[in-house]
Amino acid sequence: MATKQQVIDHIKNEYVVQFFNDGTFKFELKWEGRSQGVYGACTDSELQLTSAFALKTEITAAQALRHNESMFGVVELETVFSLKHNVLIENLDDSEIDQGIRSLAFYADEYESRVSAQDGF
Secondary structure, eight states: OOOHHHHHHHHHHHSOOEEOTTSOEEEEEEETTEEEEEEEEEOSSEEEEEEEEEETTTSOHHHHHHTOOSSSEEEEETTEEEEEEEEEOTTOOHHHHHHHHHHHHHHHHHHHHHHOSSOOO
């Protein structure tokens, strides 16, 4: 059984994380000459992660939904479209935390590469 503190401690130990005053955090994953930012928050019951893939000026909401080939949801956040992953933390282990983070970042980066010529997120 994972607690909020165990999840946060694991993320702090595995990634270079920047924490904000509101309890949210961000970090970046890098591979094969590309990078992808992941933003998150953890409550007592769930880990919430998002990763941007397009500016709202690059594609429409309908395109963002229609062309999503991942298992993650699409959300509209201020000026960007992002993939979103929510997971209950009650029974999470470290490998499941990492798998969710890496999968989210991979799919967001892959989506970004299809809609933009830049690696901006």
